[in-house]
Amino acid sequence: MSACLLCDRSFPSHTALQQHERDSPAHAESFDCDECDRSFGSEEALAQHLRDSPVHRQVPETPLDIFFRSFRTFAYDPTQPPATSYAFLQAHEGWRRGEAASTAAWNLYQEALEDELRLWFGDEDDLAAWHALCHAIGVEPPPQTCGQCEEAVRRTHVNILDLIEWGRSRGSNEDRVQTFSDVAGLRAYTRRTGKVFRNTLGQTGGNVVLRHLLRRIFRESS
Secondary structure (H helix, E strand, O other), rough: OOHHHHOHHHHHOOOHHHHHHHHHHHHHHOOOEEOEEEEEEEEEHHHHHHHHOOOOOOOOOOOOHHHHHOOOOOOOOOOOOHHHHHHHHHHHHHOOOOOOOHHHHHHHHHHHHHHHHHHHOOOOOOHHHHHHHHHHHHHOOOOHHHHHHHHHHHHOOOOHHHHHHHHHHHHOOOOOOOOEEEHHHHHHHHHOOOOOOOOOOOOOEEEHHHHOOOOOOOOOOO
């Protein structure tokens, strides 16, 4: 008798065991992406995933980098949180609320935030985007279908800028994004930190975060 310890099965001969090991899916060689907790059937498939997935995309300059570096005299530090960088930029430029230059810059900043969010967290039909979101908020291990991921994060309340910060630092930051039990807690945190993301509830465009985690922060009726 020959035994397969992995499958806890016995076979009448070594030849039968070899055939089992050759044909059984349990023994098929897999190529794993540890960060996404996914397996692929070939090295080529894994390479394509690493090349195409937003989780692994290496971007030399992000939308926020482009925005802040457009102010040539501003000493931009990309390791700082976006809200901190914007506060420094406001002070550097001497903007006052209501001024045309301040309003224009705020709008460009918010557009850069949304583009940055879409960079790190893709569409809601992309399992890799869901897994990136699950990793960010501490849903481990991430579910294996988009629908299961949606169910897992449905009642999560999280600051969008915190998600962006996590995306920008991924690989060097093992911390998870802070979550809140209700909108009231998220609202208080957002006001205290100044980490404001413009309400785009009517223009989510299928993005996994905007479609499922964007909340109305500054309306008490939300």
